[in-house]
Each structure stands twice: as C-alpha cells, then as structure tokens.
Amino acid sequence: MDELKKAYELLGLPEGASKEDVEKRYFLLIRRERASRQRDESEQPGEQAAGLEGINKAYKTILEYEEKQTMEQFNAAAYGKYKGMAGSAQKVDHFFSYYKFHVLGAIALILIIIFSTKGYIDHRHKMAELAKLPPIDVSVSFFGEYYSKDGTYPVTDMKPLEADFLSQFPQWERVQTFFTYVPSTMQSEQDSALMQKSIIDLMMNKADVYILDKANFAKLAMDGSLLPLDGENAAKLGAGLKPALEYKATTEDVPEEHVYGVDISASPLLKAIPVVGKEYIAGVRVNAGRPDNALAFIAKYLE
Template identity: 50%
Template structure:
C-alpha cells in the first residue's frame, strides 16, 4: 500500500481520487512535462520540473492496481461461492466462453457421425431383410391426388399385400404412393409438388396409377409405354396422348376410375389412370394388373 500512496503523491493526488481526477491530472502533468521539454534552453521561470517518466510509471501502477482490484471483486462476486474451487470455476467459465462454438461444433459433428452410422446400419439391416424376401412380380406407384391409410406418409406395405391377394400366382408386390396436390394454394403444396418431381427422377415403378392431371404431364414426356397393340382394352377406357417426339396420338393409359380397384385397395381419390412405365422391368405383369381391374366394374 506504501507504493500505491507514493504513486498518488507523485501525481499530486490523494488516495481517494476517482478515475476522472486521475485521468485529468495525468493529462495535465504530461502536457506540462512536454511543454517544459520544448522550452529547454530558454530561461527558467522557476516552475517545478515535471518528470514525465515518473508520472507515467505512477499512473500505470495505479491503473494496474485498480484493474487487479476490479478483477478480484468480479471473481469474488461470481465465483466466491465456490471458495477454494473458485480458480478452477473461473477457468472453466472462461474456457466455455471462448470455446463454446468449438464445443457446439464438436457436439454437432458427433451427432452427425452417430446419425450417419445409424443410417448405415439401418440401411444394411433393410437390405438384409429385403434379401430374404422373394423377388417382386410388380411395383406400383399411385401418383397424384390420393390418400391412403392415416395420411400422406402412411405405410404402403399393406397396400402391396392387398394387391398381391388379387394375384395368387405372384410372390410379392411393391406399392408406393406419392401425394401430388391438384392445386398450388400454399408453400406446402409447392414443396409437395417439388418433392413429387424428385420422386419421378428416381422411381423405377413398373406401373403408375395417376389422376388425369398427372397423366397429361407424364404421357407427353414419353415416360409411358404405348398400349395401341394390346388387345382387350375397351375403346372408351383408352387414354390417348401425343409425345414430344411423336405428334400422332397413341394409347398411353387405361381409365380405371369406374372400377372397384380404389374401393378394394382402400385408396382415396376420384381419377385412376393406369399407365406402364416406358422401360418397366415387368411390363407383362403391369398389363395383367390393368386388365384384371378393368374387368371389375
């Protein structure tokens, strides 16, 4: 404390001086010292010479002391309750303050790695389960303004099983459903439409069941197989269209809207146009499906 008192004496201040008085006094003395240096060689006016180095040293000592006191008060206020562990608590707090984003990034990275591992394990498990199943005789995609089960994301495995019941000679049927809004009334509808377009880019179903709106979109793109040469399809159920490469009309779909298909399978909708994918893996089975339900009115 003697050194602190001496520092205040050098500046000509009492120990009770506040920060503003300290700053003002230091500023005045520095200016006076520099003015004296500029007048060196001139006649002295008898004023007491100011030692700039001494007042700067005293000023820094007081500032360092005040900073140390402020840190001690802060530590006591925030970490005093930890008593002997206060130092460690403060270090841990500082660590979290400066590295919180690094920690958060590490946690997110671990979550991503965990999710990736889980997804990989789930995928391998799913592939192993699929390997145990018999090969699919047909894959069907209901694509349009349709609902099944509890909602748009309902499990369609029962749908495939119900289709399989219609064909005793088959071993397995894969069924999917993609809901496509008929009108774009909200951002959600727009998102669903964009999602349905992505589905088409990756889906390899043999048979598509569509509403008229989506049939009118898919047929002109050459996505469906022409059915002109197939016998047994009534003329009033034939759905024709032109493609970008062929300007003449051909049969690309069969209207099953008036059949019992939707009721038997539990699919909610009003229009059901069946079309076979242009490069279907099982085109004959797809045609068998169409003729089977076409006869059920």
C-alpha cells in the same frame, strides 16, 4: 503496496484517487513535461526520458491496481455464492469463456459423428433387410389426388395395399407400391410444397405401373413418360381392353395419337384397396424395368 503509494505520490495524488482524477493528472503532467523539455533545451535527453518514463510507469501501476480491484469485486459478486467452491467455479467459467467456441465445435462434431454413424448403421440395416426380401415382381405408383379411405393423405402403410395386389398374382412374391399425393389446385403453401414433392417422387420412384387421375395422366402422357398400349401391347392386355376404356394422347415427339392409359376404375378388385380417388387410369412407364409384368398387372384389373 509501497510501489502503489509511490505512484500516487509521483503523480501528486492521494491514495485511492478516482480514475478520472488519475487520468486528468497524468495527461496534465505529460503536457507539462513535454513543454518543459521544449523550453529547456539545455536539459539532457536522458533526464527528459527519465521524467516521462516515471510518469508513465506510475500511471500504469495505478491502472493495473484499479483493474485488479475491479476484477476482484466482480468475482466476489459473481462467485461469492459458491463460497469454498468459488475458485473452481471461476476457473470453469473462465474455461468456457475462452474456449466456448472450441467446446461447441467439439460437441457439434461429436453429434455429427453420432448421427452419421447412426444413419450409416440404419442404412446398412435397411439394406440387409431388403436383401432378405424376394425380388420385386412389379412396382405400382399411385400418382394424383388420392386419399386413404379414412380421408387422410398420404397413405403411409403400404403393406395392406401391397398384400392386396399380391393376392391377385399367386405366382408373384413381391409387389412394391408408392403413393404420391398431387393436389389438383394450388390454394396454399402446403399445396405448393406437395407439388414440388410430387416432382421429386416422380424422378426418384421408378415404378413400372402408374395409376393416375385424368390431370396427371395428361401431363405424363404429353411428356412422353408413358409406354404406348396399342399395337403389340394391346394384345398383352387381353380381351378386357375395350375402346371405351382407352385414354389416348399425343406427345411432343410423337404427334400421332396413341393409347397411353387404360381406365380400370370399374374393376371390382379396386374396391378392397385402402385408396380413394376419382379416376384410376393405369399406364406403364416408358422405360419400366418389368414391362411384361406391368402389362399383366393392368390386364388383371381389366378382367
């Protein structure tokens, strides 16, 4: 405290002077000291430096004391409610103030590790479960404006649908199904999002058989995504294939008209499935992994 008292005396101020008064006095003394130095050229440089150094030191001492007082008042207001635990509370607060980004980064990293690990474990578990299943005999995708029988979309539980398809083929062990709702018109942002999703599904879900409405049949046939069903393939579809059921189209690469789809809407077997739509046009993906089973599937629904 003696040093603080001397600092005030050197600046010619009473103890406890306001910060504004301290600053005014400091700059006044600095100007005087410099002016005096310029007038008195006979004064030794060392003495001039000593005068400035004393003023600067006194000013710094007072500022440090005031900052300390301000901090103590703040801490008393902020941590006084903790009473005996005020010191610990202050340390914790300071820790998070200085290291909050480090702490948040560490938490984020831990969460990433947890979710990544969980995702990896879930994926391994799913792969293990799939490995126990028999190989897929045929995969079928409903692609168009189709609903579940309760009027909602999409169909999320595929098991009843797969079980119904599988019941028609006793020699098969597994049928895989996909369901992609494709809106016929763009009336909302949701429709736009569903349309974008349908494009992704079309690329990701490599089905053997597509069941389509008229609009999406026309798109896939024109794009060359469907296998021609006339010629040799027509014989594999059996006697149920009638000219009236054929859907023909041309593609960008094949200007001649070919059969790319077959209308199976009248099949009584479709009445049991939990899917509702206007048309059921069956087609085979051009590079289907199981084309013979795909044709056998369509032939069954033409009987």
